[in-house]
Amino acid sequence: MSDLTRRAFVRSSAGAAAGLTAIGALGVGEADAKPTKHPAHKAQKHSDSNSVVAWLGNPHDGRITIMAGQHEVTIHDHTLAAEIARHVN
Amino acid sequence: MSSHREAPATSKDPVADNTDTYAFVSPDKPNTVTLIANYLPFEAPFGGPNFFEFADDVTYYIYIDNDGDGEPNVTYEFNFEVVLGNPNTFLYNTGEIDSISSPNWNRKQFYSVTRTDQWGPKVLASQVPCPPCNIGPFSTPSYEALAAQAVQTIAGGRTVFAGQRLEGFYIDLGAIFDLGDLRPFQSLHIGQMANAVGVNSTSQFGVQSIAIQVPQSDLARSSGWGQWHHPDAVIGVWAAASRAKATIREGDGIFGSFGPPVQVSRLGNPLINEVIIPMGKKDLWNSLSPSSDSQFLSYVQQPELAGLLPALYPGVFPNLMGLTAARADLVAILLTGIPTGIVPGFQNYTGSTYADELRLNLAIPPTTKNPNPLGVVGGDLAGFPNGRRVFDDVTSIELRAIAGLTYPLVDKSYTPDGAASLVTDGLTDSDTTYLSTFPYLGTPQSGYNTAPLSAIAS
Numbered sequence: 241m242s243d244l245t246r247r248a249f250v251r252s253s254a255g256a257a258a259g260l261t262a263i264g265a266l267g268v269g270e271a272d273a274k275p276t277k278h279p280a281h282k283a284q285k286h287s288d289s290n291s292v293v294a295w296l297g298n299p300h301d302g303r304i305t306i307m308a309g310q311h312e313v314t315i316h317d318h319t320l321a322a323e324i325a326r327h328v329n
Numbered sequence: 330m331s332s333h334r335e336a337p338a339t340s341k342d343p344v345a346d347n348t349d350t351y352a353f354v355s356p357d358k359p360n361t362v363t364l365i366a367n368y369l370p371f372e373a374p375f376g377g378p379n380f381f382e383f384a385d386d387v388t389y390y391i392y393i394d395n396d397g398d399g400e401p402n403v404t405y406e407f408n409f410e411v412v413l414g415n416p417n418t419f420l421y422n423t424g425e426i427d428s429i430s431s432p433n434w435n436r437k438q439f440y441s442v443t444r445t446d447q448w449g450p451k452v453l454a455s456q457v458p459c460p461p462c463n464i465g466p467f468s469t470p471s472y473e474a475l476a477a478q479a480v481q482t483i484a485g486g487r488t489v490f491a492g493q494r495l496e497g498f499y500i501d502l503g504a505i506f507d508l509g510d511l512r513p514f515q516s517l518h519i520g521q522m523a524n525a526v527g528v529n530s531t532s533q534f535g536v537q538s539i540a541i542q543v544p545q546s547d548l549a550r551s552s553g554w555g556q557w558h559h560p561d562a563v564i565g566v567w568a569a570a571s572r573a574k575a576t577i578r579e580g581d582g583i584f585g586s587f588g589p590p591v592q593v594s595r596l597g598n599p600l601i602n603e604v605i606i607p608m609g610k611k612d613l614w615n616s617l618s619p620s621s622d623s624q625f626l627s628y629v630q631q632p633e634l635a636g637l638l639p640a641l642y643p644g645v646f647p648n649l650m651g652l653t654a655a656r657a658d659l660v661a662i663l664l665t666g667i668p669t670g671i672v673p674g675f676q677n678y679t680g681s682t683y684a685d686e687l688r689l690n691l692a693i694p695p696t697t698k699n700p701n702p703l704g705v706v707g708g709d710l711a712g713f714p715n716g717r718r719v720f721d722d723v724t725s726i727e728l729r730a731i732a733g734l735t736y737p738l739v740d741k742s743y744t745p746d747g748a749a750s751l752v753t754d755g756l757t758d759s760d761t762t763y764l765s766t767f768p769y770l771g772t773p774q775s776g777y778n779t780a781p782l783s784a785i786a787s
Contacts, residue, residue: 291587
């Protein structure tokens with residue numbers, strides 16, 4: 241590629257890049273026309289912030305760890321642990 | 330490596346893999362200390378379109394122990410959040426990124442800084458911007474100035490930066506992991522090849538770096554830190570990363586994190602989990618606080634590498650081969666600090682608790698003229714193992730220490746082998762580049778300007 245052609249190409253690429261920005265803005269509609277906070281991580285996370293996870297490390301010792309958000313509590317309930325385990329065994 | 334891919338679990342979780350930790354009195358601002366924690370090893374600069382960033386679901390920490398018990402007294406916590414400008418394009422940027430707030434940069438990342446001490450947590454800053462990665466001359470033509478915009482002053486006279494940097498740690502991994510080969514001495518290796526110059530395996534790679542510069546008073550236990558011989562002059566430093574205890578993947582790209590943070594990576598002294606801790610205990614080691622390190626004492630007292638050197642280099646380390654006593658020198662350097670009276674004008678002793686921490690004496694002034702990358706063993710008291718500067722040659726220092734160079738510190742009757750003061754992988758701090766000011770690690774290379782790895786004839 242000659243220097244002249246390369247310079248022309250760079251100029252046209254710069255124009256294309258600027259155009260790409262405009263196309264992006266046009267393509268996503270009025271609501272998204274300006275950059276908005278859109279936390280990708282939160283968008284992918286569980287939609288219900290009230291979700292709860294229960295974990296039985298050993299179904300036979302009755303210990304159940306319950307987690308919500310960054311918190312956890314551990315309860316001891318042999319009956320409940322056995323009941324949960326029964327459904328998956 | 331210092332701690333790149335050093336454990337089975339972290340090798341599969343690079344965004345949480347703490348690769349290097351640094352702590353030093355700032356050479357250009359000696360009334361401050363700079364703390365740096367790096368993550369995500371071997372960032373190939375052209376690694377798009379999803380260029381490198383911190384993980385939103387990892388919490389990053391830099392810990393300070395100022396009373397010698399192996400538990401943190403001061404914690405700096407960093408939490409990141411990606412902000413996507415336009416979810417309907419595959420592009421990282423849609424034009425030149427001429428500022429860190431440029432609308433052309435589609436995938437920005439911000440973070441918060443929280444400091445916790447005896448009085449509890451305090452958010453020092455939030456929505457602090459990271460810089461983009463260095464992409465190339467069309468996207469990031471003025472990268473150095475662009476990245477400098479991410480150096481931010483926050484509460485209390487502190488300065489922070491979090492983003493991509495050029496890897497500052499240099500090491501010949503290709504040789505060392507090939508049965509302990511050191512190219513400058515490989516004619517003496519059992520494999521017997523002609524000697525060669527070292528090859529920096531981390532050259533041109535990037536890394537995600539978190540750096541914070543704080544006044545000494547932010548870290549020290551008391552005002553006694555101003556006297557080098559005062560116990561409160563010494564702080565212990567390590568970094569870590571944690572993930573939520575449970576992750577639920579529901580499909581359709583939906584997941585959730587639940588429960589308290591659980592530590593998955595940590596790093597104080599370089600190379601400890603890499604070459605001291607055995608494979609079967611590396612993940613355990615990563616999960617613990619330094620206060621638990623007494624269980625790993627035997628691996629420091631009798632390092633596997635000290636036994637391998639005489640076997641791999643027959644006849645080169647006869648005195649090391651005969652050294653069967655527990656390595657009290659390595660225990661001091663790595664787990665307790667060096668007491669007063671061993672090295673003139675220096676101590677970084679934190680007490681009898683065995684804890685892997687970088688130990689920095691805050692009262693030792695920085696060496697601003699011709700600092701020696703060999704640190705204390707090179708006569709430069711401002712370098713490793715007095716904390717760790719970005720350019721310190723920790724590979725050569727630790728190789729020489731393990732080879733017996735430092736054993737006379739605890740047993741003057743021992744004569745190190747001649748090779749102990751020479752052993753090296755053949756690299757120096759000139760094998761990468763640094764900045765003279767915060768954040769000190771060099772400007773990352775752009776993807777456009779990076780050629781793929783090349784082959785070397787054996």
